[in-house]
Amino acid sequence: MTNSTHDEMIVVKNVNHQFKKQAEDLPVLKNINLKIAKNEFVCVIGPSGSGKSTLLKILAGYLIPSSGSCEMHGKKIIAPDVTRGVVFQSPTLYPWLTVRRNIEYGPRIRKEDATVIREKSQAYIEKVGLADFEESHTYELSGGMKQRVALARTLINEPELILMDEPFSALDAITRMSMQTLIRNLWQDSQQTIFLITHDIEEALKLGTRIIVMSKRPGQIEVDKKIDFSRKILSDPSYLLEEDQEFHEHKIEFSKLLSK
Amino acid sequence: MEKKKKISTRYYAIGTWVTIVLVWLITTETGLISSSLVPSPSEVVMTFFDILKNGYNGISFWRHAGVSLSRLLISSSLALVTAIPLGLLSGYFVPVRGVVDSIVQFYRPLPPLAYYTLLILWLGIDESSKLTLLFLAAFAPIYLACVSAVGNINPDYLLSAESLGANKKDVFFTIVLPSCLPEIFTGLRTAVGVAYTTLVSAEMIAATSGIGWMVIDASRYLKSDVMFVGIIVMGVTGLVIDHLLKKLEKKVVFWKGKE
Ligand SMILES: Nc1ncnc2c1ncn2[C@@H]1O[C@H](COP(=O)(O)OP(=O)(O)OP(=O)(O)O)[C@@H](O)[C@H]1O
Ligand SMILES: [Mg+2]
Numbered sequence: 001m002t003n004s005t006h007d008e009m010i011v012v013k014n015v016n017h018q019f020k021k022q023a024e025d026l027p028v029l030k031n032i033n034l035k036i037a038k039n040e041f042v043c044v045i046g047p048s049g050s051g052k053s054t055l056l057k058i059l060a061g062y063l064i065p066s067s068g069s070c071e072m073h074g075k076k077i078i079a080p081d082v083t084r085g086v087v088f089q090s091p092t093l094y095p096w097l098t099v100r101r102n103i104e105y106g107p108r109i110r111k112e113d114a115t116v117i118r119e120k121s122q123a124y125i126e127k128v129g130l131a132d133f134e135e136s137h138t139y140e141l142s143g144g145m146k147q148r149v150a151l152a153r154t155l156i157n158e159p160e161l162i163l164m165d166e167p168f169s170a171l172d173a174i175t176r177m178s179m180q181t182l183i184r185n186l187w188q189d190s191q192q193t194i195f196l197i198t199h200d201i202e203e204a205l206k207l208g209t210r211i212i213v214m215s216k217r218p219g220q221i222e223v224d225k226k227i228d229f230s231r232k233i234l235s236d237p238s239y240l241l242e243e244d245q246e247f248h249e250h251k252i253e254f255s256k257l258l259s260k
Numbered sequence: 261m262e263k264k265k266k267i268s269t270r271y272y273a274i275g276t277w278v279t280i281v282l283v284w285l286i287t288t289e290t291g292l293i294s295s296s297l298v299p300s301p302s303e304v305v306m307t308f309f310d311i312l313k314n315g316y317n318g319i320s321f322w323r324h325a326g327v328s329l330s331r332l333l334i335s336s337s338l339a340l341v342t343a344i345p346l347g348l349l350s351g352y353f354v355p356v357r358g359v360v361d362s363i364v365q366f367y368r369p370l371p372p373l374a375y376y377t378l379l380i381l382w383l384g385i386d387e388s389s390k391l392t393l394l395f396l397a398a399f400a401p402i403y404l405a406c407v408s409a410v411g412n413i414n415p416d417y418l419l420s421a422e423s424l425g426a427n428k429k430d431v432f433f434t435i436v437l438p439s440c441l442p443e444i445f446t447g448l449r450t451a452v453g454v455a456y457t458t459l460v461s462a463e464m465i466a467a468t469s470g471i472g473w474m475v476i477d478a479s480r481y482l483k484s485d486v487m488f489v490g491i492i493v494m495g496v497t498g499l500v501i502d503h504l505l506k507k508l509e510k511k512v513v514f515w516k517g518k519e
Contacts, residue, residue, distance in 0.1 A: 062419055082425035092416040095515035096438040106424040109434070139518040157424060 009160060009193060010036040010059065015068035017054055018218075027218040028054050029065070034212070034221065036161070041187055041194045041230060043204035046214025046222075047258060052197045055219070056163050059195060060086050072161070082106060085159035089166045091150035093138040099149050100125065100134040106157040124152040128182065144175035148182070155186065164196040168203070180206060188234050201254045205229050205247060213257055223257060299485040304492070307485040316474050316486065325493070328470040331387070332459055332501075335394030336452050343399045343451075344444060347406020348436065357407065368400045372458045376465060385466045390459075397458040398451035405447025409440035442516040445509045452505060456498055471497075 012034040018025040028051040036042055044052050057063040058070055061080040070077045072084070080086070093102050100121055101108075107117040125134050128148040138146060147167060154162060167183075168176040184207055187194055198204050204211050207230050213223040229247055232239050241247055281301060287293045288300035295303065311321045350357035367375065376393050383389040413436060421435045463472025471490050478486035509516070 060419075060423060080419060080422040082423070084423065086420060086423040088416055088420065090416075092414060092420045094417065094435070094438070095519050096441070096513075105421070105426075105434075109424065109426050109430050137515065137518075139515060153424065 007037045008035045009038050009072060010034070011069075011071045011074075012055075012059075013069045013071075015055075015058065015065045015070060017051070017058065017063070017065045017067075029058075030218040030220045032068070032219075032221060034224075036193065036195065038160075038193050039191050041192075041207055041209045042196065042212060043208030043210070044195070044197045044212045044214065045199065045201060045204050045254065045258065046219060047216050048199075049217050050214040051217065051219030052214055053165055055214075056086075056165050056195065056197060059161075060084055060163050082110075082157050083160045085154035085157055085162045087147070087150050087154055087162065087164040087167045089169060091146040093146055093149055093153075095138050097138070098134070099130060099136050099138060099141070102138060102149055103134075103152045103156055105153060120156055121152075124156050127155070127186065128152045142175075144171050144179060147171065147179060151183070151186075155190070158190075160193060162192055162194045164194065166197055166199065169199065176203075183207065184230055184234065187230075201251055201258070204254075205250055206233070206241065211254070213254065223254075296482060296484060299488055303485045304488045308489045308492075311486070311489060317477065319469050324469055324471050324474055325497070328459060328463065328472065329497075331390055331394060331462075331470070332452070332455055335391050336398045336448075336455055338391070338395050339398035339402055339451060339455070340448065343402035343447075344406055347403040348410055348432075348440065350403070351407045351410020360403070361407070364400050364403055367396065372397055373461055373465065376462060380466060390462045390467070393462050394455045394458055398455040401450040401454060402444065402447040405443045405450075406440060409443035410436065412443070413439045442513045445505075445513055445516075449502060449505050449509070452501060453498070456501065460494060 012032055015029055015032040016027070017029040018027045020026075032055065044055070046052050054063065058065050059077065061077045061084065064078065077084075094105070097105070103124055104117050104121045107120060121134075125131055128151055130145065130148055130152070133141065133145065138149065141149065151167075168179050171179060180203060183194070183196075186192065187207075194207075196204075196207065205227060208227055209230060210226050211223070212221055214220065215222040227250065229241060229244070232244070233241060284298070285301050288295060288298055289302075299307070315321055316324060346356075346360055350360050372393055375396075376389070379389040379392050383392060417435050417439060418431055421431050426434065459470075460472035460475075463470035464476040467473040471494055475487050475490035475494075478484075478490065
């Protein structure tokens with residue numbers, strides 16, 4: 001294996017995608033080229049309809065692009081699998097399973113050893129702060145708690161890449177902040193690679209190591225920029241994001257781009 | 261709010277039945293209506309205990325009821341084990357749906373007694389024609405519920421399961437089946453209800469035992485008290501069966517309506 005394929009976990013090459021709309025084709029993604037390396041935290045922003053979710057679905061393996069290729073470790077992505085975990089905007093928890101059973105879904109499907117499953121699920125339940133709720137039914141949980149379960153259910157599979165489509169957009173401001181902190185810490189602790197779509201510029205700046213801005217439909221990558229606010233937050237406890245002039249400059253710059 | 265509403269409908273229901281029984285009591289005990297047309301409540305109660313003790317036409321009450329219930333149980337179970345797989349398959353595969361749907365849609369609106377005569381011709385007058393009739397009656401609602409349930413599955417359930425490592429078979433047994441259970445239960449309750457009414461009609465045409473037969477036989481001899489007993493027993497049994505199914509439903513698909 002060469003060095004470059006090791007660095008680049010995901011390689012998207014010349015991807016175009018259009019949906020059939022009655023007789024016409026609706027072009028949604030245009031000439032997307034993108035590489036994602038291990039431990040990157042990619043945040044994607046862009047206007048509504050710019051094809052962000054479509055790109056995520058292609059990465060997940062839910063959609064095959066009309067043209068171009070999308071590879072993971074040099075292998076074409078043709079179907080969803082356990083190496084790419086997905087967290088949906090509204091958590092798709094299975095209401096017939098308890099919190100614990102939802103989290104254990106992946107390991108149980110793979111028929112892992114029962115005691116190992118139990119240990120792992122307990123660890124993740126604690127990581128996402130759901131101790132005492134493990135035997136609850138999912139419909140008894142608040143929105144934030146549901147999203148935590150969805151997160152734990154994905155993390156327990158130790159996917160190489162986590163794809164998230166506006167995971168916190170349905171949550172209230174305070175819950176969203178605590179979820180952001182949670183995801184940042186999880187990313188740091190487990191050296192995860194994350195691809196997260198958001199419509200919140202601040203969220204993208206606070207979490208990402210890299211921001212991708214999509215243009216209006218048909219979506220193209222307009223800006224692809226490395227940032228380091230999340231590393232600053234993690235490495236320096238006295239760091240205050242609100243007092244960082246660079247943060248505000250970035251915020252204004254990206255806001256201008258989006259309101260164009 | 262919810263609770264209050266429940267209580268008040270119950271009061272109205274109780275009030276309705278008390279009134280019905282009172283009117284019945286007054287009109288019959290005072291001789292306003294001849295007892296050969298409408299037996300008095302006391303007569304009906306006495307007849308009920310008489311049938312309980314001595315049976316009807318040499319067959320014990322429990323045998324009559326047992327025969328009817330076992331017909332219901334056997335045919336509904338058969339319908340359940342065939343309609344669920346076929347319905348789910350139809351939901352999945354368009355060709356299967358094309359075949360089975362057209363047949364189900366054709367026979368479903370027919371009055372069961374219309375094809376019962378044919379079934380008797382083909383299968384004879386004994387159990388098999390009755391069971392087939394009830395089976396057909398129960399099959400349609402469960403089948404249709406399954407087809408619609410598959411169409412209503414949240415597609416994100418299927419996608420998320422695949423991303424969690426499930427293969428097609430895992431998805432079917434751990435996602436599709438449980439997702440469809442709430443609708444299957446509704447279908448089952450409808451099916452048992454339809455089978456129950458069909459059962460009574462079936463026993464009225466060709467049988468030598470069963471609660472439905474008891475009523476028809478009594479009508480030939482103008483035993484209105486026996487007819488009343490039969491009808492009340494049928495009604496109450498129907499209510500009890502549905503109540504039990506509802507209880508079972510609450511247990512099995514506890515998440516229904518709470519998502
Ligand atoms: N399955 C589909 N069939 C047809 N058109 C689709 C389909 N999915 C998405 N589209 C269209 O493709 C375009 C891009 O959709 P997409 O969901 O990727 O946008 P998005 O950037 O995620 O937008 P938002 O910010 O609103 O979530 C939209 O115009 C949408 O109507
Ligand atoms: Mg979207």
